[in-house]
Amino acid sequence: AQxxxxxxxxxxxxxxxxxxxxxxxxxxxxPYLFWYVQYPNRGLQFLLKYITGDNLVKGSYGFEAEFNxxxxxxxxxxxxxxxxxxxxxxxxVRRAYSSASKxxxxxxxxxxxxx
Amino acid sequence: xxxxxxxxxxxxxxSGTSVKxxxxxxxxxxxxxxxxRQFPKQSLMLMATSNEGSKATYEQGVEKxxxxxxxxSLTLSTLTVTSAHPEDSSFYICSARDRTSVNTDTQYFGxxxxxxxx
Numbered sequence: 001a002q003x004x005x006x007x008x009x010x011x012x013x014x015x016x017x018x019x020x021x022x023x024x025x026x027x028x029x030x031p032y033l034f035w036y037v038q039y040p041n042r043g044l045q046f047l048l049k050y051i052t053g054d055n056l057v058k059g060s061y062g063f064e065a066e067f068n069x070x071x072x073x074x075x076x077x078x079x080x081x082x083x084x085x086x087x088x089x090x091x092x093v094r095r096a097y098s099s100a101s102k103x104x105x106x107x108x109x110x111x112x113x114x115x
Numbered sequence: 116x117x118x119x120x121x122x123x124x125x126x127x128x129x130s131g132t133s134v135k136x137x138x139x140x141x142x143x144x145x146x147x148x149x150x151x152r153q154f155p156k157q158s159l160m161l162m163a164t165s166n167e168g169s170k171a172t173y174e175q176g177v178e179k180x181x182x183x184x185x186x187x188s189l190t191l192s193t194l195t196v197t198s199a200h201p202e203d204s205s206f207y208i209c210s211a212r213d214r215t216s217v218n219t220d221t222q223y224f225g226x227x228x229x230x231x232x233x
Binding site: 034036041042043044045046049090102103105106107108 | 117119121149156157158159161164206208210221222223224225226227229
């Protein structure tokens, strides 16, 4: 069975500081990993994904995530946070090479950037 | 590219009425669309997977007669909440998978529809 854990309900960071939003996963076989962002009353926007290749994945709005197979983690990072980054962030996983496999979402982490 | 629209963005209806929500992929063809439900401050719950030209696959616990899904074309899927009740009030989000990226499975999400049943 697949699962995703986002251990922090909320992350608070001062503007300009680096931010990290944590994600760990469990999947049989190799994973496809995703990060999405959701603004209030909106759908999810795709940020980045890991499929294969480089463990460090760069995505939209200056975000990046590092795939760590040994720790089964895919933490989202940004070197310098902006107030506009405040939103709800979802990590998601799917089993690789299986089009029938569903995407499983984590519970979400609310990121709050203070000026 | 990869834009998904939903209509309406919000709807208020009386208990017992039916409500139809449309999900369209605007600039790509989607063989598969997904319908999610999101409660306040919670994650997305997959309701059903909709494949073009075939019956939808519903998740355990989701009533298929209550939530009718039709995927009539490669760019349109509809969710009809039949005989809506206040407990059906929620934020409904659809997503579509680009048929050219089946294996990598990047899903593109619509903006969501907020349903309020009085």
